[in-house]
Amino acid sequence: MTAVLDLRALSVDLPLGGFLTRARLPILCDVSLSVGRGESVALVGESGSGKTTLARAVMGLTPISGGSVFFEGQRVDGDLARLRRNAAMMFQDATASLSPRLTVGYLVTEPFRIHGLPLPDPAATARDLLARVGLPPAIARRYPHELSGGQARRVGVARALALDPRLVVADEPTAGLDVSVQAEVLNLMHDLRAGMGLAYLVITHNLALVRHVADRVVVLYLGRVVEEGPTARIFAAPAHPYTASLIAAEPKPDPRRRRADLAIRGEVPSVLRRPAGCEFHTRCPLVRDLCRSTPPDLVPVGDGRQARCHFADQRQDKQGERHAVDHR
Ligand SMILES: Nc1ncnc2c1ncn2[C@@H]1O[C@H](COP(=O)(O)OP(=O)(O)O)[C@@H](O)[C@H]1O
Ligand code: SF4
Ligand SMILES: [Mg+2]
Numbered sequence: 001m002t003a004v005l006d007l008r009a010l011s012v013d014l015p016l017g018g019f020l021t022r023a024r025l026p027i028l029c030d031v032s033l034s035v036g037r038g039e040s041v042a043l044v045g046e047s048g049s050g051k052t053t054l055a056r057a058v059m060g061l062t063p064i065s066g067g068s069v070f071f072e073g074q075r076v077d078g079d080l081a082r083l084r085r086n087a088a089m090m091f092q093d094a095t096a097s098l099s100p101r102l103t104v105g106y107l108v109t110e111p112f113r114i115h116g117l118p119l120p121d122p123a124a125t126a127r128d129l130l131a132r133v134g135l136p137p138a139i140a141r142r143y144p145h146e147l148s149g150g151q152a153r154r155v156g157v158a159r160a161l162a163l164d165p166r167l168v169v170a171d172e173p174t175a176g177l178d179v180s181v182q183a184e185v186l187n188l189m190h191d192l193r194a195g196m197g198l199a200y201l202v203i204t205h206n207l208a209l210v211r212h213v214a215d216r217v218v219v220l221y222l223g224r225v226v227e228e229g230p231t232a233r234i235f236a237a238p239a240h241p242y243t244a245s246l247i248a249a250e251p252k253p254d255p256r257r258r259r260a261d262l263a264i265r266g267e268v269p270s271v272l273r274r275p276a277g278c279e280f281h282t283r284c285p286l287v288r289d290l291c292r293s294t295p296p297d298l299v300p301v302g303d304g305r306q307a308r309c310h311f312a313d314q315r316q317d318k319q320g321e322r323h324a325v326d327h328r
Contacts, residue, residue, distance in 0.1 A: 002073040003034040004167045004199040005058065005087070011066035012050075012057050012223075025271050027053050028223040030067065035167065040193060040200040042214035042231070044207065044246065048268050050223035051203040052092060055171050058201070059089050072166070085115055087167040088160035092175060092203075094152040098144040104130070104155050105140030111162040129158040133188060150181035157188060164196070171203045186212055207250045211235060219243050222271060222279050225298055229305030239307035239315065241284050278310070286311065 010031045013024035028050045035041045043051050056062040058069055060080040069076045071083045088111075091097035098107055105126040112119040119125060127137045133154040144152060153173065160168050173189065174182040190213065192198055202213055210217055210231060217234050219227040219242065227240040238244040245264035265283050269275055275282050281291040290310055298308040309315075 001037060003036050003070070004039075004072055005033075005035040005201065006070035006073075007031055007033050007054075007058070007067065008070065009067035010054070010057060010064055010069065012053055012062060013065040014053075014062075024065070026223065026274075027271060028057065031220070031223070031225055032067075033218050033225065033228065035199050035201050037166070038193065038197045038199055039216070040202060040214050041216045041218060042210040043201060043203045043218050043220060044205060044210060045220035046205060046246075046268050048271075049220040051205075051220060052171055053223070054220070055089060055169050055201070055203055058169055059084065059087065081115075085163060086165055087169065088163070088165040090153075090156045090160050090168060090170040090173055092171040094149070094156040095144055095147070098152065098155065098159075100144055102143075103140065104142050104144070104147070107144070108140075108155060108158045108162060111159065115163065117163070125162075129162055130155075132161060132192075133158045134184075149177050150184060153177065153181075153185050154188070157185075157192070161192065161196075165198065167199045167201065169201045169203070172206075173202065173204070174206060174209055175204075182209075189213060207246060219246070222269065222274060224279065224308065225306075226280065226308045227306065228298075229303060233303045233305060239301045239305055239312040240280075240309050241286050242280050243307075245283075245285070278308075280309075286315075 010028055011026065012028040013026050016023040016025050031054060033041065043054065045051055053062055057064050060076065060083065071087065076083050105123065108129045109119055109122045109125050123140070126140045130137060130139055135151065135154050135158070139151065147155060174185055177185065186209065189200065193200065200213065202209070204210060214231045216229065217231050218225055219240065221242050227234065227238065227243045234243060235247060238247055249264055269282055277293045278284070278291040278296050281287045284291065296308050296310045298306050301307045301312045
């Protein structure tokens with residue numbers, strides 16, 4: 001079946017800035033991923049890994065420098081109207097993404113106006129949309145600064161749903177919310193997916209959220225996919241040491257279950273100074289000589305998974321022993 005969204009070797013370079021240089025920085029490098037109909041795919045990685053850039057590139061808000069974006073089988077080639085009519089974005093900062101001088105009622109129905117679609121009874125449409133995200137009709141008269149964080153997020157969802165999209169790209173949908181409100185937003189997204197057959201590309205660094213909502217996970221490091229596969233398999237036995245580190249760093253109710261040997265070290269390197277060889281080698285607990293000179297390819301490692309590590313296969317063979325062997 002045709003994927004709703006298909007990214008093929010997508011690359012994004014951004015200008016380095018400054019008067020004297022026209023140099024460009026590679027932010028996303030050859031990213032391929034697909035989201036099937038009704039499927040939920042999580043894009044994870046530390047801050048600065050290129051997640052927001054990818055979301056913006058998909059929606060045509062940041063120009064791409066290589067590769068292509070296919071929406072429902074058709075290449076999005078400068079013509080963004082069809083994509084934007086059928087895919088919606090939930091922005092990282094829900095309150096800031098809503099124009100402060102417009103009422104909630106206007107904001108949730110604005111997509112009809114933007115696309116020149118008929119809107120015979122704006123008040124009734126606003127009421128319906130707000131009801132779908134569990135907000136009372138009176139909210140329609142409020143302004144964004146009068147909303148709580150959870151309400152602003154729900155308004156963002158209502159606005160995203162206005163045109164019955166087939167894909168929602170959600171950038172950090174629960175960031176900055178209290179845990180109880182996070183759960184509400186997650187349940188809302190879950191119910192909408194079941195009810196409307198929505199596909200999601202969910203961008204997050206919250207692994208608890210990934211377990212909760214995603215069928216598949218794509219892990220980004222310095223703008224490159226380092227692992228990709230079904231959520232349950234990835235959490236049970238990560239093939240890439242970076243994924244293992246992210247999972248090991250997740251807060252656990254029982255601190256004895258933390259794996260100090262996999263804890264991630266140091267800071268993400270700057271995209272200005274990408275490490276040679278495997279770009280993760282400066283932080284990898286399993287680094288060997290080969291890693292410092294030779295970049296690994298993204299290759300299948302079984303179970304419908306791919307990983308970008310010279311030794312992922314060997315590690316998968318040794319499951320059971322887990323990653324306890326230090327290869328150095
Ligand atoms: N407009 C921009 N100009 C130059 N660099 C940018 C710009 N936006 C983002 N970057 C850089 O691109 C990288 C990825 O950023 P971003 O996509 O925001 O990551 P994430 O959402 O994963 O935190 C970072 O190194 C960031 O500094
Ligand atoms: S290739 Fe080497 S440095 Fe890179 S993730 Fe694999 S073991 Fe670590
Ligand atoms: Mg971001």
